Amino acid sequence: MDAGVTDRGSDLVRIDGHLLDLRIVGEGDGSPSVVFLHEGLGSVDLWRSFPADVVDRVGERAVVYSRYGHGWSDVQREPRPLDFMHHEGLVVLPELLEAVGVVDPILIGHSDGASIALLHASEHPVAGLVLLAPHVFTEPMGLAEIAGFTARFHDTDLAQRMAKYHRDPVATLNAWANVWNDPQFVPWNIESCLSSIACPVLVIQGVDDQYGTLAQVEAVASQVSGEVDQLILDSCRHSPHLDRPDETVQATVDFINLLRGRLDE
Numbered sequence: 001m002d003a004g005v006t007d008r009g010s011d012l013v014r015i016d017g018h019l020l021d022l023r024i025v026g027e028g029d030g031s032p033s034v035v036f037l038h039e040g041l042g043s044v045d046l047w048r049s050f051p052a053d054v055v056d057r058v059g060e061r062a063v064v065y066s067r068y069g070h071g072w073s074d075v076q077r078e079p080r081p082l083d084f085m086h087h088e089g090l091v092v093l094p095e096l097l098e099a100v101g102v103v104d105p106i107l108i109g110h111s112d113g114a115s116i117a118l119l120h121a122s123e124h125p126v127a128g129l130v131l132l133a134p135h136v137f138t139e140p141m142g143l144a145e146i147a148g149f150t151a152r153f154h155d156t157d158l159a160q161r162m163a164k165y166h167r168d169p170v171a172t173l174n175a176w177a178n179v180w181n182d183p184q185f186v187p188w189n190i191e192s193c194l195s196s197i198a199c200p201v202l203v204i205q206g207v208d209d210q211y212g213t214l215a216q217v218e219a220v221a222s223q224v225s226g227e228v229d230q231l232i233l234d235s236c237r238h239s240p241h242l243d244r245p246d247e248t249v250q251a252t253v254d255f256i257n258l259l260r261g262r263l264d265e
Helices: 050-058 084-100 112-121 140-153 158-162 169-180 191-196 215-223 245-264
Strands: 010-015 018-025 034-037 062-065 106-110 128-132 201-206 228-233
Touching: 010 084, 018 050, 018 084, 034 050, 034 084, 034 112, 050 062, 050 245, 062 084, 084 112, 106 112, 106 245, 112 128, 112 191, 128 245, 140 158, 140 169, 158 169, 191 215, 201 215, 201 245, 215 228, 228 245
Parallel strands: 034 062, 034 106, 106 128, 128 201, 201 228
Antiparallel strands: 010 018, 018 062
8 A cells, every 4th residue: 555645644534324444645734635435346555655645745734535435434334325426525525524623624636536526615614626527417428438458357357356445346336326327317418507607727638538528628718707717638548546656646736836826825
């Protein structure tokens, strides 16, 4: 496991009735100001060193946590509702932020985590958003990729590999895939929330993202009320912080520094 996330303390905190694995990353004793929201099959540890690489360079502290059903948080056995991202952004995240004393956070979200960040920011104050490969609507190519991944999961050693990062990798896969593979999820779309978001936004996406096209970026850029910066990366798939780490870290650090400069004026 990467020292940047795991060696600075871990706590299980009860949020929305479930124990969640939560880590504080970054030096100092002040309240965290940055929150990392992982992808659909992600967890604290699957961020690798990205949280520490960012906050250590900007002098901030961050909250990194695994959602219910992920990582070392409580295992989710029951079916996940189709509106789970709304619940995460509008119920779970506000409770978590209050519990750890975070006010007006900078939210850094990847994939489903980026969608959760957008939903939260549509109804709650945030200082800024960094969105890695966000989803604001489903696309046929992304749904097909998820269906293919689900099929491959049971025919490969993916469960054993995921066991390093999740308490129950099969349950984690099922909770996520059963939503995205449900025909009733095809119309899912959160574009209606975008105009309510007035904070600065940075969107980072790979040209070769297998789960979403640049139409996702265009939707955010054209419909969010606040200023939107974009970083489109060649030779990059769905995880910019892993496929193109130097550029992704630098862009995120520059965005936070610019944001903090504006807030201090």
